[in-house]
Amino acid sequence: MSVVKYPDHEDAPGFPVGSLFGSAPVGLVILDGQGKAKVSNAHAGELFDRLGIPEDLNIKSRLEIVSASDSASVVKGTFNGETLIGKMIENGGDELLFLLTEGELEQLLNGVDAYRNLMLDVKAIFDHSYDVIYVSDGNGKTLRVSSACERLWGYKESELVGKTVYQLEAEGVYKPSITREVLERGEKVSLVQTTKTGRRLLVVGTPIKDASGNIIRVVNASRDVTELKELKAEIDLQKQMMEGYRQEIEQLRENEALERRFIARSSEMRRVVQFAKRVAKVDSPILLLGESGVGKEEIAMLIHKWSNRSSSPFLVANCETVSAEMLEQELLGADGQLGLIDMSNSGTLFLEQVDRMPMSTQAKLVRILQRGSSEDQKADVRIIATANEDLKNRLEDGRFREDFYYFLNIVPIEVPPLRARREDIVPLVLHVLRGLNDLYKEDRKIQPAVLKRLEAYDWPGNVQELRNIIERVYVTSEGQWITPDALPHSLALSGQEAEAVQVHKLMPLKQAVSMVERQLLEMAGRKFSSTTQIAQALHIDQSTVSRKMKRYLIEDE
Secondary structure, three states: OOOOOOOOOOEEOOEEOOHHHHHOOOEEEEEOOOOEEEEEOHHHHHHHHHHOOOOOOEHHHHOEEEEEOOOEEEEEEEEOOEEEEEEEEEEOOEEEEEEEEHHHHHHHHHHHHHHHHHHHHHHHHHHHOOOEEEEEEOOOEEEEEOOOHHHHHOOOHHHHOOOEHHHHHHOOOEEOOHHHHHHHHOOOEEEEEEEOOOOEEEEEEEEEEOOOOOEEEEEEEEEEOOOHHHOOOOHHHHHHHHHHHHHHHHHHHHHHHHHHHOOOOOHHHHHHHHHHHHHOOOOOOEEEEOOOOOOHHHHHHHHHHHOOOOOOOEEEEEOOOOOHHHHHHHHHOEOOEOOHHHHOOOOEEEEEOHHHOOHHHHHHHHHHHHHOOOOOOOOOOEEEEEEOOOHHHHHHOOOOOHHHHHHHOOEEEEOOOHHHOHHHHHHHHHHHHHHHHHHHOOOOEEOHHHHHHHHHOOOOOHHHHHHHHHHHHHHHOOOOEEOHHHOOHHHHHHHHHHOOOOOOOOOOHHHHHHHHHHHHHHHHHHHOOOHHHHHHHHOOOHHHHHHHHHHHHHHHO
């Protein structure tokens, strides 16, 4: 059977026969008035050749009409034992015949059924998904929206399709338009969207591009995150939440050992710990005061462990190490991400160096802690804060908010410096030494002369300085015993000062006491700037310091 081929732009009489005619996957034959093939495509030519149908055969006469309408008939016929099924369409003097073998028809029908089932599945997913699926073209025109749009946006699909996202955004149906953001940026976008009905949706917009890189579709998937506190595993929050859980687990492990290793031998420190244990059972804010390095964070962790919130997070925010903007984002959250206040829900938030918190952040924080935000209930979080500087002085200087000061200052706890609780120094040294021996699998010891000098030192950096110095002498000294030679110069001098009171000749006791008294006052005066600090170092009253210094001043004159 010969096949008549036409260029893409030509037509057979009465029928278009361009590239679609020639490449169609079914047999197409144009019959003349005698029922003979006048034009056929490649597929029909293959069928005729395989079945031995001659070119001049009156095909129409060999076909049986199965059903007919005004303009078309369904036909079938058998050629060399194989049945052909087709459809014949009349058009003027010619007729167009579609032909398929029974096997091809079965495959075609199976394909149609599979496609129909696939479309049903897609439609079911599209319409009944918990997410809203939103499809727009490259110009922002809405093409398709799943049925959940009515529940979340308050609009039916028919009210949205055909409108542009720019128009819908201007009408306040949703803000911002994620499709607009995708079209402007040319990339995938994830943002929190607010709807006209007051819902908050976490939306991920994905651009679909053609071979030239032009956006031809934008597909959005939306998730209702209005109740953000209950949805702790949303797409953009997973990493942050997992990090929070990791920190929480590590903190809980540390807290288990904290109580066993907390050193409080002195009466001053025992009073602090006992008071902290008593107030741990209430939810009042606690303000830990004292010099840097005295162990305020360890006390805060003990308070959390003793409280009814011990099974919830204990999270830490340092108010000095980041900028004001970053601190606000860390505490309050931003762009749909949880802040530390939300993450420490039902737990404890530890604010380090709260005296360094910017005034603007104080205002926002105290409002949320006292009254709650506009969307949520009052924050269920216990605040423990530390301050190195006297907050009352900052308040009087206008550098600290009055309402925040009184919010924090409900239960103040003053943690004494290490020089005011010298009974704790040697136990702390031995505790640090045991930890280093366990770490390095050694059995190092400290000579009593070293312990004496360490106990005499004033430790301006407190417990943190003690830990650092013990580790330094541990790793830099040789042999099993740590000797005075290993001590830093500052501690060696303190040891010399401890032995400075020597008597070389007999004198009246009153005169000797007066000499020692005077030397101590002069030494303390060089080290400290106020009589209060001198009195604290010498363990006497401030009035005694003033009286004695005045007396020695008169004697000099």
